[in-house]
Amino acid sequence: MIIINEKEVAELLTMEACITVMEAVLADLPDGGAVQSLRQVVPLADRNLLGLMPGYLRREGVAGAKLISVFPHNHDLGLPSHQGMVALFDAASGTPLAIVNGQAITAIRTAAVSAAATKLLAREDAAALAVLGTGEQARCHVEAMLQVRRISRIAVWGRTPAKAAALAAEMGSRWSVAAAAAPTAMDAVRGADIICTATAAVEPVLQGAWVKPGAHINAVGACRAHERELDTALVAGSRLYVDRRESAVHEAGDYLIPLSEGAITAGHITGELGELLTGRIQGRTDNSEITLFKGLGLAVEDLAAAFYIYKQAALLHKGTEIKF
CATH class of the missing domain: 3.30.1780.10 (ornithine cyclodeaminase, domain 1)
Structure with a gap:
């Protein structure tokens, strides 16, 4: 061994x-x-x-x-x-x-799964990336998104401004792309084509009112039934994909809380990423649709x-x- x-x-x-x-x-x-x-x-x-x-x-x-x-x-x-x-x-x-x-x-596989989802769901012309979070997952998600789309601008937000500024500087230098820290999450996602949430939040840090039509979101932070990163309006207004239904219906607060509020139904999950990869289900239907991938991580x-x-x-x- x-x-x-x-x-x-x-x-x-x-x-x-x-x-x-x-x-x-x-x-x-x-x-x-x-x-x-x-x-x-x-x-x-x-x-x-x-x-x-x-x-x-x-x-x-x-x-x-x-x-x-x-x-x-x-x-x-x-x-x-x-x-x-x-x-x-x-x-x-x-x-x-x-x-x-x-x-x-x-760290690597979580971002790689988000990249697989982004390849399938984000608009082909997606170029502006917003990352909420400043830890290892945020760093890996920048690298992963650069693998699957031509990113020309990166905005970073975190609860500690100094960490957000440091990550933006590091990513800008490493990948030779324009990167800057944003003072608020709303500022970070304004105009973003791709949004990655990789925070330790238990209450929403991203609101549907801030997200432009046609955006794609990868949400990988909250992983327990009572925790979420996204508000109800965002989930209800998005075409939702998950890594595994069984996991989502037991663990994904981003899905379960809007469900308990009556804002969505059990059928709101369009399907699993594996079903999308094998052509069993449809991906994005038009360029104005907001697509959402909720990843919990799988064994x-x-x-x-x-x-x-x-x-x-x-x-x-x-x-x-x-x-x-």
Whole structure:
């Protein structure tokens, strides 16, 4: 068995490669080629939690699980909000194959799934990007959006102005694109073609009244039934896609709260990203429609990323082998 650390994950799993891997595993979901259980969560003190996410990839012949801690206030301590590991097993023999750093996988694959959704749903001419949030996910989402659309302008907003300014400067320099911090979330999303929300918010930070017709939104922050980043009007006025219905109807406050208010019905979910990838459902219907992808993160995404990393590590002699 090999151990693959955070630095090695970042070296072995490029954003470009991860987008392709995510598209493949999500396309396997509708027909049962990728199998998973609903995530199990143990609530901890102060809104923190510990999660277990098991799954099985039939075509690849591997199974495993991600064990992850989510501590939303870790950013205030200079620590990542998501930390953990992915354990990978041979599905034929049950032999442990690898333990892979889960923090790096989570950051890259979450943004890669948003990129897959953006490829399918955003207008072809989308060029203005707004990012709400200043953490690792915000940074990765900038990279991911640049992979799938010709972004010419980036606006960043966060609850700490200095962090927003620092992220905007970093992204502008790294990607040679005009990037600036916005004083408010409303200012950030004004005129935006693509909006990515990657915050630790439990109440809406994005309102439908601020979003222009034709925009596409990737919402990946709130992941519990009582938490949301988007207001009811925005969700009700959007064409909604999810990574997995089962997850959304149990965990997505952005969907469940408007549903409980009677603003939408259970049929408001157009479908899963995998169904969109395989042509089972329709995507954007016109250039004025607002499309919304609500991503909660799936075990099969983590396993597919870990298996890709495992294969690359074997080819390039990376990782630390141990007797287990």
